[in-house]
Amino acid sequence: MADFETPELKEYSVIPALERDTMKGTQPFIAKPDHQASLGFPGELVDNWKDVALDKMGDLLSRYRSFQVYLDSCVKCGACTDKCHYFLGTSDPKNMPVARQDLLRSVYRRYFTFAGKWFPKLVGARDMDKEVLDEWYSYFHQCSQCRRCSVFCPYGIDTAEISMAAREIMDAVGVGQKYCNEIIGKVFKVGNNLGLPEKALKDTLLDLEEEILDDTGVPVKLPLDVKGADILLVTPSADFFAEPHIDGLIGYAKVFHEAGVSWTLSSHASEAGNFGMFIGSYENMQNIAVRIREAALDLGVKRLVHGECGHAWRVAYSFWNTLAGPFDFLDQNYPIPQHICEFTWDLIQQDKLKFDKSENDHMTLTFHDSCNVARATRMGDKPGGQFDIPRNVIKAVCNNYVDMEESTIKEATFCCGGGGGLLTDDLMEVRVKGALPRMEALNDVVEEHGVTNMAAICAICKSQFTKVLPYYKMPMDMIVSVHQLVSEAIILTGADDGSDEQETSSESED
Amino acid sequence: MTILSGVYIFLFYAAMAIFLLGLANRIRIYARTPAPLKIVTTPAPVTQAGVVMRMTREVVLFESLFKSSKWTWIFGWIFHLSLLLAFFRHLRYVISPDFFLWPLVNNLVVQSFGLYAGFGIAIGLAGLFARRILVDRVRYISNPSDYLMLILIFAIAMTGLGMTYVAPTDIVSLKMFILGLFYFDWQPLPDDLMLLAHLTLVLVLMIIFPISKLLHAPGVFFSPTRNQVDNAREKRHLAPWAAKLDATRSGSGSQQNG
Ligand code: SF4
Numbered sequence: 001m002a003d004f005e006t007p008e009l010k011e012y013s014v015i016p017a018l019e020r021d022t023m024k025g026t027q028p029f030i031a032k033p034d035h036q037a038s039l040g041f042p043g044e045l046v047d048n049w050k051d052v053a054l055d056k057m058g059d060l061l062s063r064y065r066s067f068q069v070y071l072d073s074c075v076k077c078g079a080c081t082d083k084c085h086y087f088l089g090t091s092d093p094k095n096m097p098v099a100r101q102d103l104l105r106s107v108y109r110r111y112f113t114f115a116g117k118w119f120p121k122l123v124g125a126r127d128m129d130k131e132v133l134d135e136w137y138s139y140f141h142q143c144s145q146c147r148r149c150s151v152f153c154p155y156g157i158d159t160a161e162i163s164m165a166a167r168e169i170m171d172a173v174g175v176g177q178k179y180c181n182e183i184i185g186k187v188f189k190v191g192n193n194l195g196l197p198e199k200a201l202k203d204t205l206l207d208l209e210e211e212i213l214d215d216t217g218v219p220v221k222l223p224l225d226v227k228g229a230d231i232l233l234v235t236p237s238a239d240f241f242a243e244p245h246i247d248g249l250i251g252y253a254k255v256f257h258e259a260g261v262s263w264t265l266s267s268h269a270s271e272a273g274n275f276g277m278f279i280g281s282y283e284n285m286q287n288i289a290v291r292i293r294e295a296a297l298d299l300g301v302k303r304l305v306h307g308e309c310g311h312a313w314r315v316a317y318s319f320w321n322t323l324a325g326p327f328d329f330l331d332q333n334y335p336i337p338q339h340i341c342e343f344t345w346d347l348i349q350q351d352k353l354k355f356d357k358s359e360n361d362h363m364t365l366t367f368h369d370s371c372n373v374a375r376a377t378r379m380g381d382k383p384g385g386q387f388d389i390p391r392n393v394i395k396a397v398c399n400n401y402v403d404m405e406e407s408t409i410k411e412a413t414f415c416c417g418g419g420g421g422l423l424t425d426d427l428m429e430v431r432v433k434g435a436l437p438r439m440e441a442l443n444d445v446v447e448e449h450g451v452t453n454m455a456a457i458c459a460i461c462k463s464q465f466t467k468v469l470p471y472y473k474m475p476m477d478m479i480v481s482v483h484q485l486v487s488e489a490i491i492l493t494g495a496d497d498g499s500d501e502q503e504t505s506s507e508s509e510d
Numbered sequence: 511m512t513i514l515s516g517v518y519i520f521l522f523y524a525a526m527a528i529f530l531l532g533l534a535n536r537i538r539i540y541a542r543t544p545a546p547l548k549i550v551t552t553p554a555p556v557t558q559a560g561v562v563m564r565m566t567r568e569v570v571l572f573e574s575l576f577k578s579s580k581w582t583w584i585f586g587w588i589f590h591l592s593l594l595l596a597f598f599r600h601l602r603y604v605i606s607p608d609f610f611l612w613p614l615v616n617n618l619v620v621q622s623f624g625l626y627a628g629f630g631i632a633i634g635l636a637g638l639f640a641r642r643i644l645v646d647r648v649r650y651i652s653n654p655s656d657y658l659m660l661i662l663i664f665a666i667a668m669t670g671l672g673m674t675y676v677a678p679t680d681i682v683s684l685k686m687f688i689l690g691l692f693y694f695d696w697q698p699l700p701d702d703l704m705l706l707a708h709l710t711l712v713l714v715l716m717i718i719f720p721i722s723k724l725l726h727a728p729g730v731f732f733s734p735t736r737n738q739v740d741n742a743r744e745k746r747h748l749a750p751w752a753a754k755l756d757a758t759r760s761g762s763g764s765q766q767n768g
Pocket residue numbers: 073074075076077078079080081097098152153154155156157
């Protein structure tokens with residue numbers, strides 16, 4: 001099915017010996033001129049691209065402290081070299097975080113530092129040329145901006161910041177990535193990453209309502225564009241059609257129903273995802289984020305609740321207030337925004353939800369901490385709530401739960417391999433190989449503890465695992481949404497107890 | 511006054527100026543450059559006091575390095591701790607007993623352990639050097655300057671140890687030379703080869719400090735993933751250039767009063 005070999009799963013993950021250039025030519029498709037245009041980037045490589053690139057680098061150096069400080073501070077201690085899943089899966093040394101940074105740092109040193117200007121060989125500085133640009137395009141699209149390296153660096157150097165800057169420079173000279181830029185264009189045009197128009201969205205939601213009614217006999221609603229609702233739910237558009245995402249969406253709806261709150265989705269902001277972050281573009285990220293503010297104002301809601309998505313939760317939690325705030329028109333008694341797991345966990349603690357945990361007894365669960373949730377956000381009041389709250393929710397609705405190996409979860413979690421704008425078929429090899437460390441940890445708990453399913457709270461993780469699990473000879477439906485588990489176990493008031501299938505259909509209204 | 515002393519007096523002032531001005535300029539750039547977004551690596555402290563604690567653990571114990579590589583941590587930590595001790599021990603060549611900082615120098619820790627600091631530096635550096643050569647990943651990311659830096663500091667430690675244990679230099683005249691620099695009352699420098707080598711290397715180190723990876727020293731304090739408070743939802747974070755964009759952005763509601 002592919003022209004590369006899936007790595008072998010080992011019992012203990014080993015740090016591979018270096019194999020130079022194994023991923024050298026691997027690149028995603030380049031954005032077409034019209035993808036570029038709608039984001040305000042030149043359509044193709046501009047003539048004086050070198051000057052433009054260096055100007056852009058200078059501009060970013062003056063605008064981002066992270067970029068400036070991280071380019072200066074690395075001591076090449078090597079502590080990060082074995083921390084990136086793409087290195088572990090490909091053995092290509094340029095996928096070691098510091099080596100990835102050096103692809104850009106070498107150019108920074110050449111043009112922006114004394115040592116690099118006068119003694120380039122000594123400090124590994126090099127001229128910006130076509131080959132360098134090409135190398136950037138390869139390796140800065142083999143970084144999922146997962147920030148695992150940043151946890152382990154003594155100075156907190158975050159390669160994701162360097163990748164974002166590199167992508168922004170590449171966009172500025174006209175070499176954008178098709179996948180990300182095309183998607184951002186769709187958000188601006190249609191309102192979501194999938195280009196799902198309002199009409200289709202409406203139909204999907206109606207179908208889901210029907211399905212839930214058939215299943216449970218309870219008229220759980222999935223409202224769209226309801227003015228004056230209390231809560232606006234912002235969720236990744238994959239939740240509207242992809243498996244297992246959609247089962248999670250059903251879960252949110254059931255929780256809202258049982259909580260007795262009024263809520264709505266918005267067709268204007270039918271997308272939580274924000275690929276502006278992946279390409280490092282503050283302006284694009286802001287334009288996307290502002291839609292949420294507009295929708296909230298327009299619908300007159302009091303609260304913002306956020307669905308299961310990793311990078312989107314990062315943008316929402318860490319950036320919304322900056323990009324689209326202040327949210328002083330919302331109810332200040334609730335976190336702005338609030339994660340759906342926080343929402344559900346609050347209700348569980350107040351004893352407002354009833355579960356039949358045995359509904360999930362056919363599964364033994366483990367939980368995949370999504371990188372952006374784990375290392376760039378929080379849930380609840382305490383640091384680390386982003387680890388505890390989803391696990392608490394799972395344990396409240398399931399009897400069988402096992403964690404994966406400690407060094408592969410929580411703040412040290414391994415990326416699914418498809419984050420950071422890499423979730424595209426033209427990068428399949430990178431995705432499969434990058435998933436290796438997570439697959440190894442998963443395989444261990446499958447073999448040792450009989451784990452059958454892995455839950456996640458990220459749309460990208462869910463899609464990536466669905467695609468990648470089969471390469472490692474595991475079933476694609478192993479991956480489940482956390483709120484899918486909630487959905488299975490939740491006891492809806494007025495529902496049939498399930499033992500009596502006949503009554504269900506007689507009660508349904510159609 | 512010999513020509514040699516004159517040359518060294520000049521070099522001292524020059525190196526000091528390059529070091530201080532260069533470093534100040536770098537710090538000014540770091541401080542002036544905004545961090546427009548909250549990018550703290552979580553889990554992170556939710557209060558400013560917590561951030562101070564986190565930074566202290568990072569700087570004193572090398573917390574993150576401890577998580578990632580025990581070998582690099584142990585050698586790196588021994589090296590930096592010894593460097594600190596050596597620095598304090600050297601202060602006695604610079605300040606006089608009636609100066610208020612004297613107790614910093616004249617205490618048991620500095621005077622006893624400080625004596626061995628040179629060995630600590632050498633051991634730490636040797637370990638780091640070995641790692642750089644032996645681990646293929648670290649070798650791959652090393653530039654000539656990375657090896658030279660280790661060699662430079664190693665040589666400083668060795669010449670220093672040489673004066674402590676093999677060929678003591680004329681400490682009294684040295685101290686007079688140095689105090690003379692401070693009071694612009696120049697005194698001759700003892701022309702002892704080991705001492706001249708030691709001082710020359712230190713001057714080189716001072717000169718390259720602001721243009722090399724030694725900038726990690728101020729850099730760590732400016733690292734947004736470490737020095738930010740995890741309070742993005744509670745407190746709006748806005749950098750000046752971002753605020754300008756903010757004012758012109760589409761859809762900024764009437765609630766926007768800035
Ligand atoms: S851990 Fe940090 S300082 Fe060390 S090599 Fe990696 S990026 Fe550089």
